[in-house]
Amino acid sequence: MEEKQTQNEQEQVIQKTPSGIKIFWKEILKDKLALFSLIFFVLVTAIVFTVSLILDKEQVVKVDLFAIHQPPGGDFILGTDYGGRDVFGQLIIGTRNSLWIGFLVTALSGFIGIVVGVVSGYFGGHIDNVLMRILDFFMVLPSTMLIIVFVSIVPEYSTLSFSLIMTAFLWMGIARLIRSKALQEKELDYAQASRTLGSSHFSIIFKQVLPNITSLIVVTMTLNLAANIGIESGLSFLGFGFPENTPSLGTLLSYATNPVTLEERWWIWLPAAILILVLMLAVRNVGEALKRAADARQRRA
Amino acid sequence: MTLLKVEDLKVYFPVRGGVFNRKIGDIKAVDGVSFDIEPGETYGLVGESGSGKTTTGKAVMGLNNVTEGKIYYDGELLNADKKGQKVDIRKDIQMIFQDPYSSLNPRKRVLDIVAEPLRNYEKMSKKEEKETVQRLLSRVGLGPESMVKYPHEFSGGQRQRIGVARAIALKPKLIIMDEPVSALDVSVQAQVLNFMQEIQKELNLTYLFISHDLGVVKHMCDRIGIMYNGRFVEEGLKEDIFNDPQHIYTKRLVAAIPDIDPRNRKENIDFRERVKDEYSNSYYDYFNEEGLAYQLKPITDTHRVALPEKG
Secondary structure: OHHHHHHHHHHHHHHHOOOHHHHHHHHHHHOHHHHHHHHHHHHHHHHHHHHHHHOOHHHHHOOOHHHOOOOOEOOEOOOEOOOOOEHHHHHHHHHHHHHHHHHHHHHHHHHHHHHHHHHHHHHOHHHHHHHHHHHHHHHHOOHHHHHHHHHHHOOOOOHHHHHHHHHHOOOHHHHHHHHHHHHHHHHOHHHHHHHHOOOOHHHHHHHHHHHHOHHHHHHHHHHHHHHHHHHHHHHHHHOOOOOOOOOOHHHHHHHHHOHHHHHHOHHHHHHHHHHHHHHHHHHHHHHHHHHHHHOHHHOOO | OOOEEEEEEEEEEEEEEOHHHEEEEEEEEEEEEEEEEOOOOEEEEEEOOOOOHHHHHHHHHOOOOEOEEEEEEOOEEOEOOOOOEOEOOOOOEEEEOOOOOOOOOOOOOHHHHHHHHHHHHOOOOHHHHHHHHHHHHHHOOOOHHHHHOOHHHOOHHHHHHHHHHHHHOOOOOEEEEEOOOOOOOHHHHHHHHHHHHHHHHHHOOEEEEEEOOHHHHHHHOOEEEEEEOOEEEEEEEHHHHHHOOOOHHHHHHHHOOOOOOHHHHHHHHHHHHHHHHHHHHHHHHHEOOOOOEOOOEEOOOOOEEOOOOOO
């Protein structure tokens, strides 16, 4: 009984401290654009992932010569492409693929970037030197060109291998950012105090320093997500993304390279183009709201 | 029986520059410091900023590389003989930091902060751990409800108490206090200092007290070492230092202690002027060409002063 009471008290006390999520909610609720963006993004993600579960992928990508270039309406909500394939179905599966790649690349590059950055910043000295020179090497590489080269020579071309190739050239930005923050944090007394209390370097890095830079990580990853969706679509547009039997937003968009399609069959590429634009804007808006929530000085009063 | 013995401690920081970032020189933060601390006493390290007192403390704690010299704790060598090695961190020595605002991780609840050393050294169940933390917090005068709060919800004095609770969690014997009250309000300083003295008596602790505030040092310490430019200029009992300062630097420091009584004001000003003149006139008698102090020489059993060789 008594224990329960103290527990209740403790819970009350916990509620007094606004948590990060609460601050973010407050910020989002104040910023109507960000709120709308978040709802939109969550909605699109949910719809795309659930509908693509129901949708028969084989059916969607099957060539049907009797239904070439159907305009919207009738049997096909958004018409068909030159292979008689349903554009709406491709749009759903394509958005799912693009989002999935975006998430995967963001998570992978974020993971590598965070580990490299925080280790480099925390230890400094030779470790920092070596890691940063490796990073510099990757920075000077013409990444888009190399991604294209790797995409064309990789034997088994799948979502995973594509994500890994993209990750290999996209982890440097976040690593630099995290490193500079870790450099600041490790000089603070609490990191040294942890050392005197007998904590290992590993636990100081991941249990003490990392929680203090989570806000930065969340913000950067969100903004990276928008960028990564864009990069993937761009590569697919250029023809170095997925093959046609794996639609993505970029492949749909690349139909617009055909001038006739661009001028007369807007239903094939326009929805994808709008979706890319709106999705990236939505993610960005949420990211900006997160950024403000993470920095007390930028919060809206 | 000495608890801590520091022998000819040197901590140099390399100055890098030129091509390939070579080492082009050293900053001699601590340059040959020796002292011992007896169990149960409070040893004060005093000096101006940059005199190396904090570096000495951190070297003993193992936060800085020791360039040369030996640190013994309870007769045991703490830093291996190899040059540039850090001191073994051990649970008998703990540290209280100067800035209570940055020494507590802002993302951790007080429970996690105070329990950190326990988690590293003692195997405890969650319940035991909670009870221990609660006991430690009540010892430093904080209620159990503070366990679930974050550091920013406390005042400076309360935060420093949390720092103390964390430091005594492992039942250490020696606590290094790096200007523990310098960041606090004057009204809170006395409260925290008295509380530290209480804790010292209760737990039979030994303090290495680093400060630049002579008033605070006079209140806290049994023995005092005065540092200047990385070296000791004078060392002795509190009475030796305050009643019979021998070195010109110490004289000037002691003369600078403020006096509240306004009737003595004129007298004090004159006295300080005289000491200042003496300081500038005899500076080269007390320091060598590089502005460093000479070796310490005993003048009584307890009192050692860095007087020049020629006398």
